[in-house]
Amino acid sequence: MAMFDLKDSDDVKIKDCHTKSETLVSGSGLNRLHVEGSRSGKKEISPVEKRAATAKCFSFVVRYAWQIVSGIIVAIVSTLILK
Numbered sequence: 001m002a003m004f005d006l007k008d009s010d011d012v013k014i015k016d017c018h019t020k021s022e023t024l025v026s027g028s029g030l031n032r033l034h035v036e037g038s039r040s041g042k043k044e045i046s047p048v049e050k051r052a053a054t055a056k057c058f059s060f061v062v063r064y065a066w067q068i069v070s071g072i073i074v075a076i077v078s079t080l081i082l083k
Contacts, residue, residue, distance in 0.1 A: 006030055014038055 006012060006027035017024065017038040024040040025033065 006033075009033075 004014065004017075004025045004027070006025065008029035009027070009031070011032045012030065013034045013036075014025065015036045015038070017035075019040050022041060024038055025035065
């Protein structure tokens with residue numbers, strides 16, 4: 001599915017439009033269609049976005065691992081105290 005579906009249009013200018021769909025413009029009866037700085041197609045994930053996702057996953061794992069380890073320590077200490 002295209003971002004723009006135009007029919008019987010004259011002098012159309014499209015500037016700086018980005019879409020993840022494969023087609024930017026589709027239609028019939030188009031006269032003088034000008035497209036500048038536009039892009040269609042699947043967006044690639046930048047290295048910065050990959051690092052951000054990795055950092056979020058790592059912080060999630062560390063946070064819950066710390067809670068589990070501290071719970072085990074509390075259980076061991078309380079068992080030793082109650083003996």
